Amino acid sequence: xxxxxxxxxxxxxxxxxxxxxxxxxxxxxxxxxxxxxxxxxxxxxxxxxxxxxxxxxxxxxxxxxxxxxxxxxxxxxxxxxxxxxxxxxxxxxxxxxxxxxxxxxxxxxxxxxx
Amino acid sequence: xxxxxxxxxxxxxxxxxxxxxxxxxxxxxxxxxxxxxxxxxxxxxxxxxxxxxxxxxxxxxxxxxxxxxxxxxxxxxxxxxxxxxxxxxxxxxxxxxxxxxxxxxxxxxxxxxxxxxx
Amino acid sequence: xxxxxxxxxxxxxxxxxxxxxxxxxxxxxxxxxxxxxxxxxxxxxxxxxxxxxxxxxxxxxxxxxxxxxxxxxxxxxxxxxxxxxxxxxxxxxxxxxxxxxxxxxxxxxxxxxxxxxxxxxxxxxxxxxx
Amino acid sequence: xxxxxxxxxxxxxxxxxxxxxxxxxxxxxxxxxxxxxxxxxxxxxxxxxxxxxxxxxxxxxxxxxxxxxxxxxxxxxxxxxxxxxxxxxxxxxxxxx
Numbered sequence: 266x267x268x269x270x271x272x273x274x275x276x277x278x279x280x281x282x283x284x285x286x287x288x289x290x291x292x293x294x295x296x297x298x299x300x301x302x303x304x305x306x307x308x309x310x311x312x313x314x315x316x317x318x319x320x321x322x323x324x325x326x327x328x329x330x331x332x333x334x335x336x337x338x339x340x341x342x343x344x345x346x347x348x349x350x351x352x353x354x355x356x357x358x359x360x361x362x363x364x365x366x367x368x369x370x371x372x373x374x375x376x377x378x379x
Numbered sequence: 380x381x382x383x384x385x386x387x388x389x390x391x392x393x394x395x396x397x398x399x400x401x402x403x404x405x406x407x408x409x410x411x412x413x414x415x416x417x418x419x420x421x422x423x424x425x426x427x428x429x430x431x432x433x434x435x436x437x438x439x440x441x442x443x444x445x446x447x448x449x450x451x452x453x454x455x456x457x458x459x460x461x462x463x464x465x466x467x468x469x470x471x472x473x474x475x476x477x478x479x480x481x482x483x484x485x486x487x488x489x490x491x492x493x494x495x496x497x
Numbered sequence: 498x499x500x501x502x503x504x505x506x507x508x509x510x511x512x513x514x515x516x517x518x519x520x521x522x523x524x525x526x527x528x529x530x531x532x533x534x535x536x537x538x539x540x541x542x543x544x545x546x547x548x549x550x551x552x553x554x555x556x557x558x559x560x561x562x563x564x565x566x567x568x569x570x571x572x573x574x575x576x577x578x579x580x581x582x583x584x585x586x587x588x589x590x591x592x593x594x595x596x597x598x599x600x601x602x603x604x605x606x607x608x609x610x611x612x613x614x615x616x617x618x619x620x621x622x623x624x625x626x627x
Numbered sequence: 628x629x630x631x632x633x634x635x636x637x638x639x640x641x642x643x644x645x646x647x648x649x650x651x652x653x654x655x656x657x658x659x660x661x662x663x664x665x666x667x668x669x670x671x672x673x674x675x676x677x678x679x680x681x682x683x684x685x686x687x688x689x690x691x692x693x694x695x696x697x698x699x700x701x702x703x704x705x706x707x708x709x710x711x712x713x714x715x716x717x718x719x720x721x722x723x724x
Contacts, residue, residue, distance in 0.1 A: 283592060327446040328438050332409045335449035376577040376608070381616060386721065388646065396627075396724075399505075399538050402577070406609035410617070420642055485652045488630055493622050494721045495503075498715050505724075512661040513635065516686075523707035529715070621714050627635070627724035 271300045286374040293371025301369050305359075309369075313357055319343055320370040330372045333363040383407050384415040384487055386496035387422035391440045392432060397425050398440045400497040405443075408450035415487050416447070418476060419458035423465065426457060428473045444474050458484065500524050501533045501615035506626020507542035508557035509550075513626020514543050518560055520623065525568055533615040534565070534572040536604070540626060541579040544572070546601040558601065565603040572604045573611045629654040631717040634663035636724055638672075643723035648675050650721070656713055658705060659685040667695050667702055676701055686710060 269281040273296050280288035285304065287293060298317060302309045309317070323331050323339055331339065333351055341349015354362035364375070385404050389396035407414055418426055425441050432439045447455065457476035462468050479487075488494055502521055506513030521531060536543055543561050550556035565572045574584060579600070585593070586600040600606060616622055632651055638644040644666050647657060657676070659666055664685045666672050676683045684705040685697055697704055705713065714720055 328442040338449045406613050410613045481649045491719050494719050496721050519707050524711045527711050624722040627722045
């Protein structure tokens with residue numbers, strides 16, 4: 266069995282681990298995020314990107330991958346109160362938004378992701 | 380809901396204790412417990428602003444403290460005697476913390492279901 | 498009473514793990530219920546299956562495993578602490594492509610959520626080896 | 628509504644005992660365990676508990692191993708069973724490292 270990889274435009278390959286997380290965080294870019302989303306049957310819209318960029322900003326600022334509660338509040342502060350709701354994030358990213366967004370945003374995989 | 384009190388008594392970087400206690404606080408916050416986070420003894424060093432751990436090859440453990448508010452942790456206390464004993468009373472702090480003394484810490488502890496100190 | 502323990506100390510380095518074990522046994526002897534043992538930070542070394550102790554010393558790793566099995570205790574090692582210290586079960590070893598598992602099977606790997614859960618469901622939570 | 632203060636480090640190595648003594652409240656108890664028992668003859672401890680309703684205990688096994696005794700002090704000896712009982716008798720506990 267070959268190593269899992271993400272195939273990107275122009276024949277570029279990015280290594281993933283068994284659970285579909287990036288093997289090297291430095292590989293992350295917007296193409297990678299789009300391809301990771303595509304794997305989950307998601308097409309990223311500007312609304313998705315606003316949140317993905319916000320999670321990267323959260324990580325830059327605090328050195329943490331946000332829990333849903335913190336992400337909801339942070340979203341409200343930066344993207345407006347009407348978006349600072351877990352329902353909004355779930356509509357965009359599905360059932361466990363904080364985990365999914367962190368993965369798409371190329372944050373370190375959480376140790377307790379099972 | 381339980382009242383959990385955390386005594387942050389260790390400075391950052393010299394050991395993993397500051398981070399270990401912070402991780403407990405953040406986990407308890409996710410479960411929406413009533414949290415009291417008290418910085419005292421060497422723990423007050425965690426609150427100094429302008430920490431830069433780049434030369435250590437270590438993460439800045441205090442960078443996460445400003446996120447506490449987003450986790451709903453808003454009962455944050457600072458033992459002013461510990462600050463004074465270390466000559467830090469005039470230093471700029473990373474996050475707002477309610478100044479307190481031993482008497483007040485005693486009553487915070489008396490109100491707690493569980494206390495964790497690192 | 499319902500009691501949980503948080504163990505921060507590695508066995509064989511400081512006395513904390515030994516004290517915790519003795520306390521746990523005494524609590525069971527007194528008829529209390531141990532809701533959970535939570536091994537955090539260096540405490541996860543207590544769950545190391547590959548530790549070999551000199552024959553004339555008390556094998557603390559084995560003593561925990563026996564106590565946990567005999568009393569069907571819920572013993573959890575913190576996943577973040579365990580991964581960093583090379584204490585992996587077979588699932589984690591496979592996940593991170595390591596060639597050996599090292600967790601004594603009477604322990605489970607899980608997150609700090611299990612510690613919070615222990616706080617919520619116990620009358621007392623006592624920390625050892627801080 | 629009282630606290631059990633668990634001190635496990637030598638008073639000469641950490642500020643565990645000092646912090647414990649600053650936070651101990653009437654009705655609380657202190658138990659010295661492990662290297663914490665090295666404080667057994669310290670006057671700051673004796674003075675703090677003397678004539679108060681703060682009880683102080685030391686784990687007997689830790690004392691005996693270190694050739695220490697509580698003779699001439701107000702500190703009571705505790706075994707593992709009484710340590711457990713102390714935990715149950717107090718609302719919460721603090722372990723000082």
